[in-house]
Every structure is written in structure tokens, then in C-alpha cells.
Ligand SMILES: Nc1nc2c(ncn2[C@@H]2O[C@H](COP(=O)(O)OP(=O)(O)O)[C@@H](O)[C@H]2O)c(=O)[nH]1
């Protein structure tokens with residue numbers, strides 16, 4: 001049997017990364033901050049979005065694209081509060097850019113300040129897919145254990161913020177916020193950390209202020225680049 005070696009001189013995800021960068025730029029020009037939420041199933045992504053929507057009601061515009069393998073239950077939970085579209089992957093363990101784009105087109109919303117993409121619950125695959133987001137946020141809940149940052153480093157390494165949720169359960173479950181934070185920041189020193197209990201609205205104000213600041217930064221960069229042209 002003969003062998004041939006083919007040298008791939010280009011990153012196999014080159015075109016996907018290029019498209020994601022273009023999408024990021026388009027949303028920045030519209031003034032929309034795109035936030036990709038990653039976590040294992042049940043950590044509280046939808047609850048965090050519900051709490052965020054309640055906190056901002058009437059003050060900031062947000063929309064949600066919510067990914068799941070099956071059902072539109074999360075979209076049903078969100079639509080009484082904000083425009084939301086369910087993205088059903090039919091088995092795929094993560095969202096891709098094409099599906100997100102379809103969801104965005106289906107929303108047909110204008111002047112959106114915050115676009116949240118709730119990824120499929122999974123701490124592995126979503127970490128490898130750029131959805132054109134400006135901010136990647138990982139949600140870790142207290143009952144999952146504080147060892148998860150060290151066990152799933154890529155998800156934490158590629159995120160800019162960590163939300164520790166279900167802190168109301170700290171008296172009942174062995175979990176050290178300090179330990180989880182230390183491990184996560186060892187992997188990603190720039191990681192901003194928020195402790196919340198989404199179900200009760202605890203800590204939501206600082207989380208929302210952080211998002212508002214991130215959008216202001218995006219607008220400032222956008223303004224500076226327009227002034228240069
Ligand atoms: N005790 C407690 N439960 C929560 C909290 N946030 C979410 N939950 C519960 O955790 C479960 C999963 O939440 P969900 O938002 O669906 O998680 P997702 O799968 O990441 O979107 C639900 O039963 C929520 O009511 C919280 O802050 N404290």
C-alpha cells in the first residue's frame with residue numbers, strides 16, 4: 001500500500017472563523033452585543049436570561065436564540081418576557097453559525113441592544129464553535145461541583161465571564177466559590193466572576209451592569225473606528 005502525506009497549510013476552521021468574524025463585525029456596527037452562554041444542562045442559563053429580562057424590562061432591549069436538542073420549552077419560558085426563537089438541533093451537541101443566522105433572520109428585530117445565544121447544554125463541544133459572539137459566558141451551578149473548571153478547561157479558557165449560579169444552595173451542597181474561582185482564573189486570568197441565584201434574582205444587578213459596560217465598550221470601539229475613516 002502506498003502512502004501520501006498531504007500537508008494542510010490552513011486551519012480547517014479557517015472559513016468558519018472568517019464568517020464568525022464578519023458576523024461579529026456586523027453586529028458591532030448595529031450596536032448589538034452578542035453573548036454566547038455555555039454550560040452543562042440545567043445549570044440555569046434560561047433562568048439567568050429570565051432574570052436578566054426582568055431586571056431590564058422597559059430599559060434595555062434584548063432577544064434570545066435558544067438552542068436545545070429537542071422541544072421549544074425554553075423559548076416558551078422566555079417569550080412572555082422577550083422575543084425568543086428556539087433553535088432545535090435534532091441531536092447535534094452544539095449550535096453552529098448557520099443555525100444562529102437562521103434564528104436571527106426569523107426574529108426580524110431591529111435596534112437590539114443585546115442578543116443572547118443560549119447554547120445546547122454541554123461543556124465540551126460548544127467551546128470549539130465561534131458563533132460570532134463578542135462575549136462568551138460560562139454558567140456553572142453550585143450542585144455541579146467546584147471541580148468543573150479544572151475538568152473542562154477549554155470552555156473556561158475561551159470565555160470572558162463566569163456566572164456561578166444557584167448560590168442559594170451553598171448551605172446544602174459542598175461547593176467553594178473561592179476554589180472554583182481560583183481554578184477558573186488559573187485557566188483564564190481575565191475571567192470576570194459573578195455569583196448569582198437566578199431563581200431569586202440575587203446578584204443579577206452586577207451581572208447586568210457588567211453587560212451594559214461591555215456594550216458601552218463595544219460602542220466606543222465602533223465610534224473610534226468610524227472617526228478614523
Ligand atoms: N435553587 C436554584 N435553582 C435554580 C436556580 N436557577 C435555576 N434553577 C433551577 O435549575 C433548573 C434548571 O434551570 P434552567 O434555567 O432550565 O437551566 P438550563 O438548562 O441551563 O437552561 C430549573 O429547575 C431551575 O428552576 C437558582 O438560582 N437556584
Ligand SMILES: [Mg+2]
Pocket residue numbers: 045046047074118
Ligand atoms: Mg435552557
